[in-house]
Amino acid sequence: MILDHRGDAIYRTAGVDVKGPLCHRCGNTSKKYFYSYDAPFDGSRVTYCMKCINLGRSDSMTPLRCNPTVRRKTASPYTLDFELSSQQAYASDRIMDALKTGRSLLLYAVTGAGKTEMTFQSIEWAREAGLNVAFISPRIDVVKEVHIRLGQAFVSSGIDLMYDGVKQVHDYQFTVCTVHQLFNFIDHFDFIIVDETDAFPLPEDPILMQAIRRASTRAATLIFMTATPSRQLIREVGKDGVITLPRRYHGHDLTMPxxxxxxxxxxxxxxxxxxxxxxxxxxxxxxxxxxxxxxxxxxxxxxxxxxxxxxxxxxxxxxxxxxxxxxxxxxxxxxxxxxxxxxxxxxxxxxxxxxxxxxxxxxxxxxxxxxxxxxxxxxxxxxxxxxxxxxxxxxxxxxxxxxxxxxxxxxxxxxx
Amino acid sequence: MICYCCHEALAVQLDIVNLFSKQVPLCEKCRREISVWRPGRRCASCHRRMSDEEVECLDCLFLLERYQPPGKTTCLLDYHEMNKMLFHRYKFMGDCALAEIIAMFLPGHYGEYDVITPIPISTQRMTERGYNQTAMVLDAKGIQYEELLGTSRVKRQSELGKNDRSRQENPFFISRPAGIEGRRILVVDDIYTTGITVHQAMEKLHAFRPAAIDVLTFSKA
Known part of the structure; x- marks a missing residue:
């Protein structure tokens, strides 16, 4: 489901549980991120979560509303004006296998390996199968860039773009957004690609990792992409789940400093x-x-x-x-x-x-x-x-x- | 404790200076950024940044034709990107912890005034938002005020242009006429954009013959 203050259904009667405390939207339980005050309007004590305030306030008085998840099979052909390198094609096939078998992968690829393009094939397949797809990154710059590149390849698809104050939304079925935006999704995405997995603040903030898990369905496939994986991430996907891509797409060596x-x-x-x-x-x-x-x-x-x-x-x-x-x-x-x-x-x-x-x-x-x-x-x-x-x-x-x-x-x- | 502005953890280093004072929920970096004033020539009266061609502030001239001006206008913060974001979060996202932050920039003493009154918000807005953004800052600072005014305005000022605003009928009314005559009044508003809001409020107050009216705004757009 998708949390939305204009939603038709009620997910929780209040966004924040004062006892605990707990924010039902972002999962924050750290006391210092909650702020309480006496509402001048009716004198009641209001507690709200400061952690996810940028997504609209989640507080102890207002219900969290939501809309149900919708899946729709959509033909989403893409065009690419060059051929994938053999390494890219190999990775692309491995992602496809992972998607079909519902496993998660870590794509350990050098910078400039052409990671984004490797996901196109699987995204097309997922959309045709009616799976909800999210391409996420902790970095706003990356999100913007990826949205442009996906938009150029998937010309006929409406791709959502969400970060900070920006919201261009079609139907939440093919979404490019920052990790923070996932707080609004529960059991919604079936295929999540995380670019720049190791970029700040994702490794530092366990709540964000939780958000990714909560936004994905139980059988979801997660693809983590990075040039510098942490040990923890490798442990998470298992040795077999790591694909190493040591060459850049043009085949040249990385520059030695x-x-x-x-x-x-x-x-x-x-x-x-x-x-x-x-x-x-x-x-x-x-x-x-x-x-x-x-x-x-x-x-x-x-x-x-x-x-x-x-x-x-x-x-x-x-x-x-x-x-x-x-x-x-x-x-x-x-x-x-x-x-x-x-x-x-x-x-x-x-x-x-x-x-x-x-x-x-x-x-x-x-x-x-x-x-x-x-x-x-x-x-x-x-x-x-x-x-x-x-x-x-x-x-x-x-x-x-x-x-x-x-x-x-x-x-x-x-x-x- | 965290900084209510950037949500970073505040490193508390106890020393002889702060040992007995209350810790403030604002980090040094944010404090510096909030208190920046952009350079440029400003109107002596309303603190608006003026373009080079302007001899006198056009906004103030426009208001002078229609309303009686206030004694003086005090403006606490410049309305740059950082503060725009701050006020947006405070007013429209419901992040009312920021009232404490804004209150920190308020002066502590108001001996020259008999009454301090905030610009009111409509009942509808009050139900929606739950707080009057101006009064809440005064509360956070512990400043006594009287709500002399009421308003029937429902439409958001920020959605209207200058001409629309001036053409509108004065939406304010006096809810407590007894406290006005012969007294020195300070009208407090959160953001002074065109000035029409405070001038309309002052127009109503002037009808009850106050001794003087000054204006305090948190920020000047």
Missing amino acids: KMVWHDIRRDISRDRAPKKLMNLIRDILDAERFVLVFVPEISLMEALFKVIHEVFPESAAVHSGDPERNHKVEKMRNKEIKVLLTTTILERGVTFDRLDAIIVHAERFNMESLIQMCGRVGRKQTDPVGNIWFFAHYQTDGIRRTFRTIREFNAARVDA
């Missing part, structure tokens, strides 16, 4: 330009390429941006709170900006042409982030390799494991 031992923060705190970094950026621009510079924190990024912007005026800096974020990314795509400083927000889901990457203070990032950042480079057929530099003050386990993982991927053969 180059190490530069240097403490950039020290330069910045002493008010001087980090020379190695500046020379490197100059070389990249001279080669008519573009560069993403990842910085571990906003304050350092702002200080560094001042220095870089003086020398390279075609530069910009973005972080999650930046209202012009999309605009700047768009400018980078249009090649108006050549140097883009960013926090981890651009570590996933973005593709630029002729791109190199510099990771400043690589010792401050974990392996998952480093792998994702490296994955931004060489995503285009026309420029499949690219360059990556790690600027680090000292060696860490994360850096070592990043090198090892990339080496392993590059050495692996396709088992298709």
